[in-house]
Amino acid sequence: MQENQFITYQKFTVKDEVEEFSKFLEENNIEFEFEDNSISFDPTFANNDFGKIYFIKLKKADFEKVDKIQNEISINLSENIDKDHYLNDFTDDELIEVIVKSEEWSKLNFSLAQKILKQRGKEITSDQLKELKRQRIEELAKPEQSQKAWIIAGYIFSVLGGFIGIFIGKHLFSHKKTLPNGETVFAHTKSERNHGNRIFILGIICFISWTLVRIISIE
Incomplete structure (x- = not known):
């Protein structure tokens, strides 16, 4: 990159x-x-x-810089949040989940969840936050669930000579996802990416072949 x-x-x-x-x-x-x-x-x-x-x-x-600025602003804002904020009704486990899956929540909710836990005597230390973030990054970096159905569909559409097979193949071998720390990783396993590459090539070959067949049949 x-x-x-x-x-x-x-x-x-x-x-x-x-x-x-x-x-x-x-x-x-x-x-x-x-x-x-x-x-x-x-x-x-x-x-x-x-x-x-x-x-x-x-x-x-700039990812870390923006995170730091937003967190500082959110911490200040959380000090003035009303006690009737909906996060106050969350259980300790639910608040921890907000912290663990911080990329799914606003920075304000992330800071407020920490504040509420601290008030309940269950403060999350900076070292614990770093460890939770590391574990979350590892979890998000894992390949997505099995793409078996898409692989089968890709081969079928490629043999039929359709563009859909080519697009499926390209997606399987090239699709990446961005992690909260700015790193990008492949979204699919190496085996699935290899299938995607084969589907992509097969799709192009079949598309050209079917196109030639149609041209010849017309003549």
């Missing part, structure tokens, strides 16, 4: 939130890229957030 390459830091589904976060990055002189992957057509005609997906991308070197 190139040092200056921008990779996904956070995904948003609400435009106001991504605009607020973009402003935060600009105020702190953090370079970023904005990507709108929203569905352009809303079949519900409701003008809501259906199909809205926005990505903020940062350089890997």
